[in-house]
Amino acid sequence: MERIGYIGLGLMGKPIAANLLKAGFSVVVHNRSRAAVRELVKAGAREAGDPRSVAEASDVVITNLPDSGDVEAVVLGPGGVIEGLREGMLFIDNSTIKPESSRKIGARLTDLGVSALDAPVSGGDVGAKAGTLAIMVGGPGTAYERAKPIFEAMGKTITHVGESGAGQVAKACNQVMVAAQMVAMGELLLLAQRSGVDPRLVVEAIRGGSAQCWALDVKPQRLFTGERSPGFKAQMMHKDLNIVLDTARTYGVPLPGTAVNHQLFRAMLQMGMDDLDNSAVIGVLEALTGETLRETVA
Secondary structure, eight states, rough: OOOOEEEOOSSTHHHHHHHHHTOOOEEEOSSSSSSHHHHHHHTTTTESHHHHHHTOOEEEEEOOOHHHHHHHHHHSSSSSSOOOTTTTOOEOOOOOOOOOHHHHHHHHHHHTEEEEEEEEEESSSHHHHHHHEHHHHHEEEEHHHHHHHEEEEHHEEEEEEEEEHHHHHHHHHHHHHHHHHHHHHHHHHHHHHHTSHHHHHHHHTTTTTTTTTTTHHHHHHHHTTTOOOSSSSSHHHHHHHHHHHHHHHHHOOHHEEEEEEEHHHHHHHHTTTTBGGGGGHHHHHHHHHHHHHHHHOO
């Protein structure tokens, strides 16, 4: 069984690494925050002091980091993964970054005889903990087949989208829909409440029809109890929408709805809500309407 190195143990990375351990993989971990490392070591992982050491102790290295520059620095920079790689290894990136960054990393590693896959994930911390993530994969087909047992320990919907960078393009498209759902959900909850109708019953009524979506299945129940802590942080949603709009500019695709949603998530950051869940974009709409979603006891 492959020895796996996992770098980046945030809201998504830590439960993914934990599921790899549960699946029987040998896992070595590295993270700037020590608490997550200690927790996984107690669960059976081994600790590495830097990205290079992770690569030296692994057959497959996986990263899950905040942004494009972080991944490039950890993989290609001094003391990085690249310094500990050996021919025949596999690199997988679970981060959400620019397609161009994935292609750059893939090209560098291919020159060293290392296969590279961009494999961003979707499903939030709920999906990461349950092992039910959607995984969008770009890169060589042979590397994808090798990685499938690893992906099956992380998620349920695993799709090889195309060559290097294709996984990140798919994730950008995913985030177009996610942002739209979060904003639309906030709008409909406040519209129902302002109109004198119980938004809980509205959600129950429309979830069985054409409005059904993951957001309506999962998020309103948390909002109704006042729970706005992340799942998926607003600052990461804003970062991902930056990538979406940058990619759209590269290929000349107008995204007017996404541009508006990007501004609403930017407003979240400006209002100090950057560490809240992306569904907490309803807070921006509350400020605009003067209507606060009423809470109920769970």
